[in-house]
Amino acid sequence: MKRIFTLTLFFIFSLLFISTTNLYASKRALLVGISDYLNFPSENSSSKHKIRDLKGAPNDIRLMKQILQKYGFSKKDIKVLFNSQATMQNISYEFRKWLIKGTKPGDLVVFYFTGHGSQIPDQNGDETDGKDEVLLPYNADPETGYNIIVDDLLGSWLRQLKGREVVAIIDSCYSGGAIRGIRGNPVSELYQTPAWLPKYVPLNLRKGYIPPQPEQPLIAKPDIPEDVVFFGASRENQVAYEIKEPNGLFYGGFTLALATVLTHEKNPTYQDVYKQVTEKVWDELNLPQKPVLIASKEILRTTFLKSAPSSAQNISLPQRDYHHVLVALSVQGISDKETELLKKQLSDLPFVKIVSKDSFFDRLITGKKDSGVFHIKLLNRIGDAEKIEPASNIQELVTRIKKHLEYAYIVMQLAKLHNPNPSFKVQAWVSDKNRRDFYLGEEVKFGVRSEKDAYILLVNIDSKGNFHIIFPNKYHQKNFIRANTTLMIPDKTMRQKEFKLVFGPPEGEEIVKVIATDQPLDLKELGITGFNQTFISLKGKARAIFVQRVEQNLTSGKISWSDDTVIIRSHKK
Template sequence: MKFIVKLSLVCWIIFISGLPCFGARRALLVGISDYRALPDVVKGRMLSDLRGPINDVKAMEQALLAYGFKKSEIKVLTNQWATRERLEGSFRDWLTDGTGQGDTVVFYFSGHGTQVKDFNGDEKDGLDEVLCPYDTDPKTGNNTIVDDEFGSWLRRLHDRTVVVIVDSCYSGDAIRGIRGVTVSRLESVATRRIKNISFASYNPPPICRGLARGVTDVPPGVVFMGASMEWQPAFEIRRHGSFYGGFTFGLTAKMRELVNPTYGELFDRAKHMVMDGMRLPQTPVMFADARVAKRPAFGGKVYESPIPKPDIEKREKVLVAMEPGEGGGDQDFWAIRKALSRLDFVRLCQSSDFFDRLLQVEKKSDGFSAKLINRIGDVEYLNTSSVDDLIQKLKKRLEYAYTVKNLSRITNPRPPFRIHLWLQDEDRRDFWVGERIGFKVKSERDAYILIINVDTEGNFHIIFPNKYQKENLV
């Protein structure tokens, strides 16, 4: 089963009954930020707690309430209450025994996940995927939930409509590329949390050794939705002063915002928010029968009060953190810090806090060598002869970051009508310089369309209307 690896961050598993479901509803939401045995060093790597799962659970709870779930129908397990024993018992008592034919069941998990050796030969890649409860042992892998076992739990819910959302991840590369060509390298940053635990040794529970080869982890008739490809990292983001899983934030935002979306529409809008709104380097994926994808998500939407519009007049400064490198003295460090503080679009912060850019500076014999790292780990190298030279180079880049940050805040969550803009090649996000790019646009009403591009150098271009197509009324 590839509900963690093949769909790295978030997977939906939906059992579809033959008829629309109007039965009872039950949800079990699990979020683990603070693990009992973490932080710990395993295989020479520091394994850390997470920041977003508790907020993820709260966001998912609010989204389900918007779809008509009652508080009494939602059970929540967080941190120390989400042990392996309690999680399994709650799944059995609350979901399996507490529901019947025709009912709707939702299981949500946000926390660490990983891969282990497949002992029963049912995985083509030789690896099983596991969920990590609160009391997981990072050295031995004890108290985990292997996908084979989780699949046996799900088979007991065969006559119900079941939605499983798993917000965890297997791993991610440290290099991003276009068509196999490396275009940027990722540095480890404080805002990046990969939801993965690598065990020093692992001995599977008896059920994993005993399951016959060929037994499907999840019964037929399922829909998978995942936040990233198997080789991509899973990111947490900061919104409204708190951390969330990127796809979970996008998904729950669209659950609250859209009126009566289908599963396909809900996924597409969440995918666009992750890739184009948050600009996260991950590609959400969906596998679903076309008939099922066109059904109303969760049976239909309960209206919610409008989301307030942001104040576009209020500008947010670029948050810059600094870390001294080797060879640099305190005098140089504080001189750079003081010069940055004079820029009216910059606010300095600690490297342990959330930041927009992280600056690492080393003193060299001929000047300074600096790394300017964004929130997801993209790094730009700067070599300068003096502090003044470094500040001039940083000023241009930070001013660009400031502009982009404030442009990204302009949104209308409750527009009077909808406009859909997409690429002709819908699966593409990266293009070669000089390559032709085609756009398509659809509007519910007559509207004048203006498309602005901000390139990697911070230059602004109006790409529509243009000299080839001056009429922008759609």
């Protein structure tokens, strides 16, 4: 009897032990997404603030769930708070219950937020810039500051996860200025288009109101604990963007870039992920935001989310059609007859397709007709503007716009030459790896580095759509480089001949494309012959022939290749 009783106690104790340990997960994530805010006035409201709801949170959450499942999280380990579920009170409760109490030291914890952010005056004197960054839950009130999450409070929550491997990913922002800048100086304004939304809301604090603070002050401590990996969508003085993609859906630009990188990478480190996400944000999405990564040097070199990705779990990304430049119209002061004529003449261009401005577009023709003259700007979807010379009739207007649309089409064809799963990587940069905007007159230096011995094609497409073959060139007619060596143009040989490159007029956007192959391409077949000038230039039909023949070589299956693209812009001082 005593033995049976002892065995029974042991059995009960074992069950209790098993059930207790099952309360803890080796991996656990809390995903918070808000598009539709409770207290935001409509765009037609009389509120002094221009406040908009967002549109991309459901798509961001879906991508993050797919990312986590690809990296070993099960569905039961992922909790989602979406829209009305994501109140200040619920986020606080679930962070404590699901993440803090529901995990133990050694576990992997992910906190993700996609939604609006803002800034308020520093509440406890710990910020050098005098401002606290805040996240806006579903029930945040922009007129009073009620129900917001201050960075100090988020930091205190993260500190309670000590001993876990913690990754915080914030797709939000704390500034509202949609600009491009050089070393902190604004150089161009981005016009609002239907294709993007800022993830920022201006915020008032009711007089005397102090937002919820951590129980223990964090003075002299960083907001983000040292043992946490923190990814942010942009710097504190930059906008983070939601953008419309070809499938008609909005996504946080940072989240979309993260998903794109993690779709193809095999065992990236946190530093690898950050570097490639930044390049995607700048050179594929063309956004003027620089993502942020805060982590210790030791953690930076560790594998992202502690595991190799599963090939069985796919990440569903939007795809685009490269056959046409999609053009939308929003011109004031013209008749229906003129609108139809403009659409027809643009549609007669073989590379143009007219779409609604509420659809995904590559270029938006905007402006007005005043006193018989068309005053037009051509915007890309992010709002960079190209001013078109005034035109007195539709035919003249189309003639002026055509060259800009040709440039967009050529860039699109080059973008199509992309290998998402290369066996080796190549990187290109211009003058400064950390910049994409330059002043006219600044010195230009092209850089290339390949992980493998390779034959290099380095092409610069200027703002008029002309191709300039930077490498090979008159001084270096053989285009072979060794692995892990840096190629700079101009190099020492060229500089000895007092050769110097600078950004010259006209100002505008340019593309730099590098293609690296393990077998040499026939340069003559590509139109690269003679080398009578320092750099061979290709114009007109020669550009299309170049792209077509390069594509034929790359898709033949006979060579291994890699590529990289950099978008740069020049501005007047």
